[in-house]
Amino acid sequence: QLLLQESGPGLVKPSETLSLTCTVSGGSISSRSYFWGWIRQPPGKGLEWIGSINYSGTIYYNPSLQTRVTISVDTSNNQFSLRLSSVTAADTAMYYCARDATYSSMDNWGQGTLVTVSS
Amino acid sequence: VMMTQSPATLSLSPGERATLSCRASQSVSSNLAWYQQKPGQAPRLLIYGASTRATGIPARFSGSGSGTEFTLTISSLQSEDFAVYHCQQYNDWPSGTFGQGTKVEI
Numbered sequence: 001q002l003l004l005q006e007s008g009p010g011l012v013k014p015s016e017t018l019s020l021t022c023t024v025s026g027g028s029i030s031s032r033s034y035f036w037g038w039i040r041q042p043p044g045k046g047l048e049w050i051g052s053i054n055y056s057g058t059i060y061y062n063p064s065l066q067t068r069v070t071i072s073v074d075t076s077n078n079q080f081s082l083r084l085s086s087v088t089a090a091d092t093a094m095y096y097c098a099r100d101a102t103y104s105s106m107d108n109w110g111q112g113t114l115v116t117v118s119s
Numbered sequence: 120v121m122m123t124q125s126p127a128t129l130s131l132s133p134g135e136r137a138t139l140s141c142r143a144s145q146s147v148s149s150n151l152a153w154y155q156q157k158p159g160q161a162p163r164l165l166i167y168g169a170s171t172r173a174t175g176i177p178a179r180f181s182g183s184g185s186g187t188e189f190t191l192t193i194s195s196l197q198s199e200d201f202a203v204y205h206c207q208q209y210n211d212w213p214s215g216t217f218g219q220g221t222k223v224e225i
Contacts, residue, residue: 035213047162047205047217060213096161103212105152107173109161 002027004097004110012091012117018084022097022110029078030055037100038071038082040093041112048093052100053080087117120144120208124218131223137193139221141206146186150210153182153191156220157202165204166191193223201225 008020022036029036037052051061053071061069070083084091094114098106121144131137141151149169154162164173166182169189179194193200203222209215 037213046219047207049213049215049217052213062214100213101167103150103209105164105167105207105209106154106162106215107164107167109163112161 002108006097006110006113012087013119018087020082022080024078030075035100036080037098039096042093089117092117120216122216122218124221128222133196135196137196139191139204141189141218143187143208147208147210149185151189152207154205155202
């Protein structure tokens with residue numbers, strides 16, 4: 001059974017960088033059929049795709065966040081990571097990682113982690 | 120592509136039929152997915168390709184539509200079906216955009 005688990009600080013100060021890691025178990029992040037994505041959901045709002053990466057490092061970002069986002073992959077540890085710089089209160093959200101089937105939907109999600117931006 | 124879901128909230132009783140709508144601002148062909156999200160949980164994939172149920176999804180869930188108009192139908196609501204439902208287009212994958220969600224409440 002494929003499991004994804006997000007980890008990282010739950011509180012980040014304004015202007016600092018948010019950093020999260022997603023650990024994949026029960027399957028290989030090096031599968032050629034999938035990308036691995038980050039999605040967020042501000043309190044009471046809808047879902048927003050942040051970006052996706054595959055095992056070889058091919059990356060796609062949401063244009064609205066592209067200047068502040070960095071996604072990376074660590075195949076040796078079956079992990080991928082998200083960094084979002086210069087955060088503001090608007091970046092407060094539940095952050096999810098998910099398996100992103102190429103040219104299709106997101107078929108496995110982590111439980112999510114709440115990140116609050118506050119001083 | 121903007122995705123608009125309606126209604127925002129649907130109030131129904133167990134055993135009733137639920138019909139949820141999702142409209143795209145431009146054609147997304149059949150590149151549409153539906154997700155179910157219960158409080159405090161991650162979204163779960165229900166439907167992809169507009170009408171194909173994901174693994175393990177009960178037959179009471181069905182999806183239809185193509186182009187710009189899509190529907191998720193729950194034929195007979197069970198207690199565990201009360202949740203928020205999101206649609207997502209992935210026609211311009213990976214830039215998939217989501218609707219704002221429909222809450223199905225008792």
